[in-house]
Amino acid sequence: MLIIVDYDAGNLRSVLRACEHVGIDARISADPADVLGADRLIFPGVGSAESAVDTLRTRGLDEAIKGFFETGKPMLGICLGSQIVLDYSAEGARDCLGLVPGVVQKFDLADKALKVPHIGWNEVDFVKPHPLLKRVSSGDEFYFVHSYYTVPASTNDVYGTTDYGQQFCSMLGRDNLFATQFHLEKSGEKGLSILAEFGQWDGCV
Amino acid sequence: MGWVCLAMLSKRIIACLDVREGKLAKSVKFVNTRDIGDPVARAKEYYEDGLDELVFYDITASSDKRDIMLDVVESVAEQVYIPFSVGGGIRNVADANKLLWAGAEKINVNSAAVQRPALIKECAFAIGSQNVVLSIDILKVPVSAALPSGYEVVINGGRTPTGLDALAWALQGEALGAGELVVNSIDADGTKQGYEINLTRMIAEAVAIPVIASGGAGKPEHLLEVLTEGKADAALVASMLHFGEYTVSGLKQWLHQQGVKVRLKY
Numbered sequence: 001m002l003i004i005v006d007y008d009a010g011n012l013r014s015v016l017r018a019c020e021h022v023g024i025d026a027r028i029s030a031d032p033a034d035v036l037g038a039d040r041l042i043f044p045g046v047g048s049a050e051s052a053v054d055t056l057r058t059r060g061l062d063e064a065i066k067g068f069f070e071t072g073k074p075m076l077g078i079c080l081g082s083q084i085v086l087d088y089s090a091e092g093a094r095d096c097l098g099l100v101p102g103v104v105q106k107f108d109l110a111d112k113a114l115k116v117p118h119i120g121w122n123e124v125d126f127v128k129p130h131p132l133l134k135r136v137s138s139g140d141e142f143y144f145v146h147s148y149y150t151v152p153a154s155t156n157d158v159y160g161t162t163d164y165g166q167q168f169c170s171m172l173g174r175d176n177l178f179a180t181q182f183h184l185e186k187s188g189e190k191g192l193s194i195l196a197e198f199g200q201w202d203g204c205v
Numbered sequence: 206m207g208w209v210c211l212a213m214l215s216k217r218i219i220a221c222l223d224v225r226e227g228k229l230a231k232s233v234k235f236v237n238t239r240d241i242g243d244p245v246a247r248a249k250e251y252y253e254d255g256l257d258e259l260v261f262y263d264i265t266a267s268s269d270k271r272d273i274m275l276d277v278v279e280s281v282a283e284q285v286y287i288p289f290s291v292g293g294g295i296r297n298v299a300d301a302n303k304l305l306w307a308g309a310e311k312i313n314v315n316s317a318a319v320q321r322p323a324l325i326k327e328c329a330f331a332i333g334s335q336n337v338v339l340s341i342d343i344l345k346v347p348v349s350a351a352l353p354s355g356y357e358v359v360i361n362g363g364r365t366p367t368g369l370d371a372l373a374w375a376l377q378g379e380a381l382g383a384g385e386l387v388v389n390s391i392d393a394d395g396t397k398q399g400y401e402i403n404l405t406r407m408i409a410e411a412v413a414i415p416v417i418a419s420g421g422a423g424k425p426e427h428l429l430e431v432l433t434e435g436k437a438d439a440a441l442v443a444s445m446l447h448f449g450e451y452t453v454s455g456l457k458q459w460l461h462q463q464g465v466k467v468r469l470k471y
Contacts, residue, residue: 011305011308011310013282013306014282014308014310017282017283017308018286021283021286046333046335046336047333114213115413115414115415115438116413117334117335117384118214119335119384119385119415120214120215120217120257120415120438121214121215121217121257121468122213122214122215137470139470140470141215141468141470141471143287143288145335163213164213164214165213183288185286186286186287186288186310187286187287188252188255188286188287188471189286189471190470190471191286192286
C-alpha cells in the first residue's frame with residue numbers, strides 16, 4: 001500500500017485523487033506505524049516548513065520517515081515535501097529531516113519585477129535521467145507555487161533546474177528518494193506520468 | 206532586455222466558467238444569463254486541450270442550493286489535474302475550507318471581502334496567501350477626490366457601487382494577504398471589444414502579486430494586448446471558448462507565434 005503522509009500540510013486529497021486516477025492504490029495516514037509499514041511513501045505539502053516540521057515531530061512521523069528511507073523503498077516528496085528532506089530550512093529556521101544534505105532558502109531576486117511567490121507554469125531542465133522521468137522531456141513545463149527553494153549540497157542530488165531570475169533546483173533525488181518542487185498532481189498529464197512511474201518504481205536509480 | 210524574460214514563467218490562459226445551480230452560464234453585463242451546458246464536461250475538454258487553469262464562479266442565487274457547487278467541484282477535481290479556483294458565496298474560512306476539501310486549489314472572494322475586508326486576512330492565514338484570489342469588479346468613473354484612479358469597485362455582480370477606489374482596494378487586498386488579483390472590468394465584460402488595458406496595467410504595475418485580466422476578450426489580439434501592453438500575468442477567457450469560436454490550443458499557438466511565452470507541451 002502507498003501511504004500519503006498526513007502532517008496537516010495542504011490538500012492531501014488532490015494527491016490521493018491523482019494517485020487513484022493513474023491507478024495507484026493509496027491511503028492517507030498520520031500514523032508512524034503505517035509509514036514504516038508502507039510499500040511506498042509520498043509526502044506532499046503546501047504551507048510553511050516550520051509548521052510542517054513541528055507537526056512531523058509531534059506525531060513522531062520524522063523518525064518514521066527516516067526509518068522508511070533506510071529500508072530503500074520508494075519515496076516521493078512534492079513541493080514542501082521536497083524541502084523538508086534537506087538538513088535545514090530558512091523558513092522558520094527549522095532543522096529538517098536531513099535525508100539529503102543541503103538547505104532551503106528564500107528567493108531573493110535581483111529583478112524586482114519578478115513576483116514572489118513563484119506561481120505558475122515554468123520549464124524544468126533535466127540534469128540527468130531518472131526512472132520517474134521516462135515519459136517527460138527536458139523543457140517540459142510544470143506548475144509551481146513556492147517562495148523557498150532547495151539547495152542540495154551535492155550537485156549529484158540535483159535532477160532538474162528551473163530559471164526564475166536565477167537557476168534553482170526543481171527536482172532532486174538520492175537513492176530511493178525523488179522529489180519535485182512543482183506540484184506534479186496539478187501539472188496535467190506530464191505531472192501525472194511522473195506519479196504513474198513512481199507507482200512502478202523499485203527505488204533503484 | 207525583453208528577450209531575457211523569455212526564459213521565465215509562461216503567461217497563463219484561464220477559462221472562466223460561471224455556474225448556476227450546477228449548470229454553465231455565461232453573462233453579458235451580468236444580466237440575462239442562460240444555461241449552456243455541463244461545467245464538468247467543459248472543464249475536462251479545455252484541460253485536455255492544454256488549458257493552464259480554471260476559475261468557477263458560483264452564481265447560484267439561493268444559498269440553499271449552494272451545495273450543488275461542491276458536487277461540481279468534486280467532479281472537476283476527479284478529472285482535471287491543473288489548478289482551479291472557485292468563487293461565489295464564500296463568507297468565512299469554513300466556506301473556503303469546504304471548497305478546498307472538495308478539491309479546489311484556490312478560493313476566490315469578491316463582494317464579501319469588500320463588505321468585510323478581514324475575510325481576506327482570515328482566509329490567507331487559514332489556507333495560505335497563495336490560495337486566496339481577490340476578484341475585483343470595476344467600473345470606469347470620472348476622476349474625483351474619492352476615486353483618484355478613475356475606477357470604482359462595484360459589488361453584487363456589478364449592480365452596487367461602493368465608493369471604493371479600485372487601485373486603493375487592490376493594494377489593500379494585497380496587504381491583507383490576497384495571493385492573486387482578478388481585475389474584472391464591468392464596462393468591458395461581455396462586449397468582446399477587448400480587455401480594459403489601462404485599468405489592468407495600472408493595477409499590475411502597482412502590486413507585487415500576479416494579476417489576472419478579466420472581461421472583454423473577443424479575439425486573440427485582445428489576449429496579446431493585455432498580456433503585453435496590459436502587463437497581466439494571465440488572461441481570463443470565457444465566451445470565446447464556450448461558444449466554440451476558438452480553442453485553447455489554437456489561442457496558445459497563436460500567442461506563441463506572436464512571441465508570448467505560453468505552455469505548449471502538455
